[in-house]
Amino acid sequence: MFNIARWSILFSDWKVFAEGFCVTIAVSAVSLIFTLLISLFVGLLRCSQNRSAKTACLIYVNFFQNTPLIVQLLFMYNVLPRLNIVLSPFACGCIGLSLYTGAFGANVIEAAIRAIPKGQTEAALSQGMSYIQSLFYIVIPQAIKIAIPPMTNQMVNMIKNSATLTVVTAGELMYRADGWAAEYGCYTQSFIISALLYLILCLPLSKWSENLEKKVVKG
Secondary structure: OOOHHHHHHHHHOHHHHHHHHHHHHHHHHHHHHHHHHHHHHHHHHHOOOOHHHHHHHHHHHHHHHOOOHHHHHHHHHHHHHHHOOOOOHHHHHHHHHHHHHHHHHHHHHHHHHHOOOHHHHHHHHHOOOOHHHHHHHHHHHHHHHHHHHHHHHHHHHHHHHHHHHHHHOOOOHHHHHHHHHHHHOOHHHHHHHHHHHHHHHHHHHHHHHHHHHHHHHHO
């Protein structure tokens, strides 16, 4: 751990970790956008009166919540090409993270919507609003405030889960770190730096989530 020569090798190759760090940020950013869209869409459908839609969403949520992310990624990377569906490692990582995290996010959105008293929707309907209008003007704005803290936690988990993308050679931080460590035999130094870089990404978001949660409770 305290071998200066090995640390000097690491710092001379800092671009390897910087590139992996940037890929991790890019994958997380793209996945976050699709995760939010999936979470909102599925969460709304789970609160609807359409039984077919609710059943389809239930199947989706149960499947992705109860199967390992690494299995889902390997399926997309190794099995889909046999069905003539070829995805790049980056696309595979983004889709995998989005679908996996979106399944958990959908529960957050659903819970936030159901936390809004039904009386508010009924009052909006009595004032001449349609159900869709009451949903987007009354319910969702309030639900978002409730959902932000737990969704931020899901964002942190998504960034940490991006480390599993190494199995599809996505070129993210963990893939670069593992490859570099295998090449030079500096596993301790490589994984310490990787952990610190993940900490730099996740800790501010985690603290922000805690502050948001306190504000929601006080509000």
